[in-house]
Amino acid sequence: MLKIVSIVLRVNDLPAQARFWKTALDYVERDPAEDDWVILKPRDAETPCIALDAHHSERVLPPRIHLDIYAEDQAAEVRRLTELGAREVHWDGRPADADYVIMEDPEGNRFCIVDRPDWAGWDDGR
Structure with a gap:
């Protein structure tokens, strides 16, 4: 059986993006943030986590x-x-x-x- 537990977003400014997503979704840090990685989890629900990876990535549209x-x-x-x-x-x-x-x-x-x-x-x- 498989289960999606975390969705990873690549970001440039980890602290700013962590603040945005924590406030946007009312998520909290699962563990203390590292310099280049943080996992944000729902405060009180069983929905997937959002992981932020400080790794530059080219934006592609769509x-x-x-x-x-x-x-x-x-x-x-x-x-x-x-x-x-x-x-x-x-x-x-x-x-x-x-x-x-x-x-x-x-x-x-x-x-x-x-x-x-x-x-x-x-x-x-x-």
Whole structure:
């Protein structure tokens, strides 16, 4: 059996990116950060960790992989993340009825905020 436990993002500024993702997701450090590596875990849920690897990587668009992050209140979360330094990404191919907003963190790692106010996992930690 396999289980995704951690998703690794390459970053340039580890302390700044750790602050962003900890605040964005309400995650905490699993172990003390190293100079080039930190694993952030959910404060109180059984969802995957985010590991930040301070290793320069060329940005490719469109990215081969991105995060889908579910939100109970999508508009409020997009505003909050923008205040933290994220940016909304406009894409001409996005359907008018899309349930997601494309964003990128302060270093350009892309993620989507998906409107899921009725997701059953909110109550059981999934």
